[in-house]
Amino acid sequence: MFCFLVTALYVRDEVTYDRWHKNADNIYMSSLELKKEDGTSFKVRPSDALMHALKEESTAVLDAVSISRNSYASYKVNNEWVRTDKLFFSSPSLFKVFDFGLKFGNEETALTDPSDIILSSAMAETLFPGFNPLGETLTFQNKGSFRIAGVLNPIPKNSHLKFDFLGPINAEISNYDYNKDNWLNGSGFSYFLLKEGHSPNELMADAKQILALHDVTQVADGLEFLKFSDLYLNGQTERYDAKNLFGGQSKYLYIFSLVGGLILFVACFNYINLTTALSFSKVKQMGIRKIMGASRSRLVLSQMVETFALSFCALIVALIGLELALPYAQPLIGKELDINFSQAPQLLLLPIAVLILVVVISGIYPAVSLSSFSISGVLRGVLPQSKVNILRKSLFVLQFMICTGLLITALVIRGQSDYLINLDKGYNEENIMTFSLYQEGRSLDYQTVRNALEAIPKIEKVTSSPLPMFAPPPPMMILVDGKPVPITIYSGAADQNFNELFELEVLEGTDFSNLPKSQLDSLVIINETAKKKLGLNPAVGAKMPNGRRVVGVVKDFHFSSAKNVIEPAMITYSANPRGPVQFKYRANNKEAVKAQVGLALNKLGVKADPNLTELEGFFSPAYQKESQLITIFDFLTLMVVSVAFLGLFALSSFENKLREKEVGIRKVLGASYLHLAQTLNKRFTWLIVLAFIAAVPLTYYGLEQWIAEFPYRLENLTPFFIQAIIMVGVLAITVLGLHSYFSVQKNPVDVLRSE
Known part of the structure; x- marks a missing residue:
């Protein structure tokens, strides 16, 4: 709850x-x-x-x-x-x-x-x-x-x-x-x-x-x-908050709603399983009450009241836990939640609805089932267990299908997120900081800033370029060898140090650093995608806008979140560009360099914090919202797995209790521990294997549909499936093995004393 x-x-x-x-x-x-x-x-x-x-x-x-x-x-x-x-x-x-x-x-x-x-x-x-x-x-x-x-x-x-x-x-x-x-x-x-x-x-x-x-x-x-x-749910609010590039993402809400519901259903399944498993001890009581004149409806009502009482106590504990936990959970979920019923009375409907839902799901079948047994069969100890066993097995398989499927999904989602965050950007980003030339309402002169930074001993190289993020351009017509080609191409200006600092891989031609300044104003560098979209083969020497010619082609590099496909890009030379400034500093000197850059800019009239930003991790805010959502999903998955294994623990404990005498007799007859463990756990093992067989193809199909939306994605999901199955399998073996061990260790004399 x-x-x-x-x-x-x-x-x-x-x-x-x-x-x-x-x-x-x-x-x-x-x-x-x-x-x-x-x-x-x-x-x-x-x-x-x-x-x-x-x-x-x-x-x-x-x-x-x-x-x-x-x-x-x-x-x-x-x-x-x-x-x-x-x-x-x-x-x-x-x-x-x-x-x-x-x-x-x-x-x-x-x-x-x-x-x-x-x-x-x-x-x-x-x-x-x-x-x-x-x-x-x-x-x-x-x-x-x-x-x-x-x-x-x-x-x-x-x-x-x-x-x-x-x-x-x-x-x-x-x-x-x-x-x-x-x-x-x-x-x-x-x-x-x-x-x-x-x-x-x-x-x-x-x-x-x-x-x-x-x-x-x-x-x-x-x-x-x-x-x-x-707007928020459809991810249209990124224009207002650069740290929340993906808005609320309604698809995640559907997932969370589904997982939250699955947690509740798995818990209800556990209750149904345990109630029906304990039916033998309860059904005699109901049989006696039937003889005393109690109607079936009264028996159903009494069972429902018992379910309601347990559910109500669980709800009170859940609400108290919620009140205590929410302040600590806010950093995890990235928002402030509260359950102030006085300010929002409509919130009362939520726990009431949950209580009714749990009572109905958990209580109806056990109540109807237990009250339907015949009096003669009950008093003779003969109970029709087939239907109950089929239901119990079905719910158990469904539990572990959900548990396995969610665990696989959580691992794949986390893996895809890590893959995007750690994806090679195509350029060097270590020990590089960037800041805007636009400070305190005015644009600084780049050459003046560059000279000031190069005077700092711990700074190795300074440049100005559109990296790490080009401004989005309007669509344009570009003349290529005199022919108009429609294209949307990201462009920006950089100086001669650009490629030396970022270490872009040159695939064709050369970069600005290898040419005299007198030639640079007529040249341009493009990326692989621009070459492909423009159909340039070879690209070097091709004429571009404003009479510039392509001097080099660099390997594609990311200049936006890795959730977006790499677009055509063009870099022109400028001795005095107006884009962001980047500088590379010697390793392990970050704080000292930041202080010295601040002092250097202060001498140029910049009094406020220049907002120096590490290039490494520059796009991390773009994943902040999703990282929080993934963490929530991981937590919910952990809860589903925990509830499922609590059910396995309780059910296997009860089953082993019922089979104590059988184990005692087999032990007296010389059965080994391994044989006894196999006898006790064979039924659960096959049910878990069946859950694996059902969960894997369904989960694989769903994840294939989801991951296909990403332009850059994991190609092999098999390791995540294997990892999840091993995790569930090891946990199941541990739980069942411990119960088997304690059951087998009991002295047959104590178990069979009453026989």
Whole structure:
């Protein structure tokens, strides 16, 4: 029950994301998917002009709001600059579309003045503890001072939109660029509040009509309107939180719900098995009660009451355990869960539903079965065990099918996750740090930064390149030898040290470091995928955009999460690139180098933390959510295995107890320990083998379907199957072997004394 309740609370928290807005079911976000030449696609922000047109012209739209974000802002606190990535900007309609609300301030005017800003309640308490900050000023680097015009009400935890600062979208610091003539892509995310009774299909029809009037019908093919309350579960929230690239992932919720239910069912199966196994001792009592005039319905009711009492006690223990364990489980599951019935009375329905479910599943069959035996047979000690034995064996096999299948699944999921995390990136990432040239609202000069870093003795090499993550490009037409080729190609600029630092494998031609600077402006390096997509054979010497020619082809390297396929990439030379800076330092000098780099940048006017990031593990945040989910799945699998083996322990103990006299007689007749162990455990052994035979093909089929979704995946799943079967087999042999040992060790005289 404890595991099922934890799973249910987790799933409930996920599915209620963003549903606290009263109009959540009528809010839709526009999304634009552009197709690439290879049939794949990527998403961009739809046109802001389209949002304004729909707001004014569509009869389905009640209101609309645009939200954008500035990820590189710094604000001043106690004469120090503090960086924030939660500075958002919105049009004035925010409070009409969403239910954020203001604790202090006027919702009608708070987002109208470009010099105003709104704080979250947590940020207001941090910066201005204990008093109303309205009218106070807050300074942002290179953007001046802003007047605090409002404080938001506390934002619920299950909201994917979380602000520390919220300003008008027309503020200078917002970097929002509205172009009424741009119908392709926009600067902000557009949300539409539909009128009651209107559907997104009407909104789509109006959008297509507007786009047709402006001769951009190609945009309509990839345009869609996503339900706001489904964004998190469908993994559409990565734009707001780089540490949660995969959103809630609804498929994992289905898995967790299934596993949580399986834990409950396996526990119920154990109860049914043990109750029916103990039927011989109970059935005589029921026979006597029948003779005394008790009806069958009364006997069923008494058995159900007993099941209810046991289940109710288990539920109380589970709730107490839940209350004690949740604070410690939060780091594991990555979210705050609670069972505060006073604040959320509807939560009471969960334990009540669990109690009813357990009582019904666990109690009905034993109650009906035990009350159905004939009185004469009961009093003579003759019980119809065949049906009971068939049920008990079936439930036992089903238990171990579930146990084996989940264990295999857990091992494969963990193995695939480790495979992706440890996949060779295609370039050297050891002892390399990176940071942005954009610091405190301004771009630093690369050559100045490079000279400052190269003066640090423990730094071996400095470069600037788009690695580890290229910015997503729009689709383009590239002229290759005078012919236009449609392609989406990731591009970025780097200096001469690029390949020496990253140690990319050159497959054709050469890299920038082997050529004089005078030639570099006319050259470009591409990856294998770009060569294949462009059909260049040979590639060296082929003409690319802006008159540049391919000087080298490097082996494919990853510049995004390994969950994504490697895309075409092109690296051009620049003596003064604007991308991130990377530097390689001598091993075991990390902290000293970080301190020296901080001092060097401080001399260049960078007062705030430059946010130095290790290249090794750079994409780890992309797997953070999945790692937490996998850990939860591992825990649930462990619980299923534990419950299954507790059932085996209890059932084998009972069976051995029933066969004590048989063992005593066989022992007197000279049977060996091995023979006795085989006699006692043969039935369980065959049932477990049958469970293996049934579980393996079903699990293999399911995992093959799941793992096929990954572009880079484990090719051989057999070791995981063997490992799981060995683990279950060893545990089963251990449990059965111990019981056999203790049964065989008993003195036959003590066992047969009454005969």
